[in-house]
Amino acid sequence: MEQVKHIETEEDAINLMNIALEHEWAVSLEYLIHAYSMPKGKFFYHDPVMKIKTDARRQTIQIGIDEMYHSLQLSIIIKKMGGTPSFKTDEVIRYPLIMDNWKRDKKTEDLVTNLYQSAEFEEGAFPKIHNMVLNISYDEVRHSEQFQAMMEAMRTAGEEDVRLHQPNPELSGKEDVQLLHEITRIENELMHRYLKYVIDFSEHQDLSQRLFKNAIDHMKHWDKNSGILIKMGDVIHIENAETDAAGVEKSERAMPDSYPGEDRISALETLVPAEENLIVKYEKLISMIPAGEIQDQLQLQLALDREHLFTQNWLLTNAKKIKGLV
Numbered sequence: 263m264e265q266v267k268h269i270e271t272e273e274d275a276i277n278l279m280n281i282a283l284e285h286e287w288a289v290s291l292e293y294l295i296h297a298y299s300m301p302k303g304k305f306f307y308h309d310p311v312m313k314i315k316t317d318a319r320r321q322t323i324q325i326g327i328d329e330m331y332h333s334l335q336l337s338i339i340i341k342k343m344g345g346t347p348s349f350k351t352d353e354v355i356r357y358p359l360i361m362d363n364w365k366r367d368k369k370t371e372d373l374v375t376n377l378y379q380s381a382e383f384e385e386g387a388f389p390k391i392h393n394m395v396l397n398i399s400y401d402e403v404r405h406s407e408q409f410q411a412m413m414e415a416m417r418t419a420g421e422e423d424v425r426l427h428q429p430n431p432e433l434s435g436k437e438d439v440q441l442l443h444e445i446t447r448i449e450n451e452l453m454h455r456y457l458k459y460v461i462d463f464s465e466h467q468d469l470s471q472r473l474f475k476n477a478i479d480h481m482k483h484w485d486k487n488s489g490i491l492i493k494m495g496d497v498i499h500i501e502n503a504e505t506d507a508a509g510v511e512k513s514e515r516a517m518p519d520s521y522p523g524e525d526r527i528s529a530l531e532t533l534v535p536a537e538e539n540l541i542v543k544y545e546k547l548i549s550m551i552p553a554g555e556i557q558d559q560l561q562l563q564l565a566l567d568r569e570h571l572f573t574q575n576w577l578l579t580n581a582k583k584i585k586g587l588v
C-alpha cells in the first residue's frame with residue numbers, strides 16, 4: 263500500500279483518500295467472500311469490544327459492511343472536492359484455511375490503520391478530512407482486535423486446520439450452478455454501479471437515496487446467492503482470480519473498475535437494460551430449479567428486481583421531462 267505522509271494541498275488529500283479507497287473497496291468485498299465461504303454458525307469467539315460471545319462469521323460480514331461505508335464516505339468527499347473516486351481495488355485473496363484468511367484480514371487492518379494514522383496534516387489543512395481519517399482509523403483498530411480474537415478462539419479450540427468451502431470444479435458443466443455464478447457476478451457489478459451513481463449524485467438526497475436502496479438490495483441478493491451456491495455444493499467465485507498449486511486464489515480485479523454513464527440521463531439509461539438483463543437471467547434460472555426453499559428465495563429476488571425496473575423506468579422518464587435538470 264502506497265503511503266502519503268504529508269497533506270498540504272487538495273491533491274495530497276485526494277491522493278490519500280483514493281489510496282485508502284482502493285483498499286476499502288477491496289476489503290469490503292474480501293471479508294464478505296471470506297465469510298460466505300465459511301461454514302455457518304460453527305465458530306464463536308469472545309468479542310473484545312462488545313464483550314459477548316458471538317458468531318465470527320456474522321461479525322466478519324458486519325466488518326465488511328463497515329468497509330463499504332468507509333468506501334462510500336471517502337468517495338463522496340473526493341467527489342465534493344472535485345476529484346475522481348477510484349473504483350480500482352487492491353488485491354483480493356482467499357486462502358483454503360479460515361485461519362490464514364483471518365491472519366491476512368488482521369494484517370490489512372493494521373496496514374490501513376497505519377496509512378490513516380501516519381498521515382501528517384499541515385496545521386489547519388482540511389480539518390474535517392483529518393478528523394474523518396482518524397475516526398475511520400479507530401474502526402480499523404476495532405476490526406484488528408476483533409480478527410485477533412477470532413484467531414485466538416480458533417487456536418484455543420484446536421481448529422487451525424479447518425478449511426473454507428472449496429470451489430468445486432466438477433460443477434463447471436452444471437448449467438444452473440454456472441447461471442447462478444453469472445447472476446451473482448451481475449449482482450455485485452450492479453451493486454457497485456448503483457453506488458457509483460449514489461456518489462455521483464450525492465449532492466441531492468432524492469436520487470442518491472433511491473439508488474442507495476437498490477444498491478443495498480443487490481448486495482443482499484449477492485449475500486443470499488452466496489449461501490445458495492454452498493447449498494448447491496460450490497462456493498462464491500472471485501472474479502479474475504488465479505489459483506496456485508496450494509489452492510490460494512488471488513485477484514487484482516475482483517470487481518469492475520469503471521461503470522458507464524456520466525450525467526444523470528446517461529447513468530439512468532444504463533440501469534434499465536441492466537435490470538432487464540438480470541430479470542431474464544433469474545427467470546431462466548428459476549425455471550431450472552425445483553420447487554422449494556431455493557426457488558422461493560430466487561423468486562423474492564426476482565420480484566424485487568421487477569420493482570427496481572419499474573422505479574428505474576420512471577426515474578429515467580421523469581428526468582427527461584424536466585428541462586435544465588442535470
Ligand SMILES: [Fe+2]
Binds near residue numbers: 328332402
Ligand atoms: Fe475500512
Ligand SMILES: [Fe+2]
Binds near residue numbers: 329
Ligand atoms: Fe477495517
Ligand SMILES: [Fe+2]
Binds near residue numbers: 476480537566567570
Ligand atoms: Fe435490481
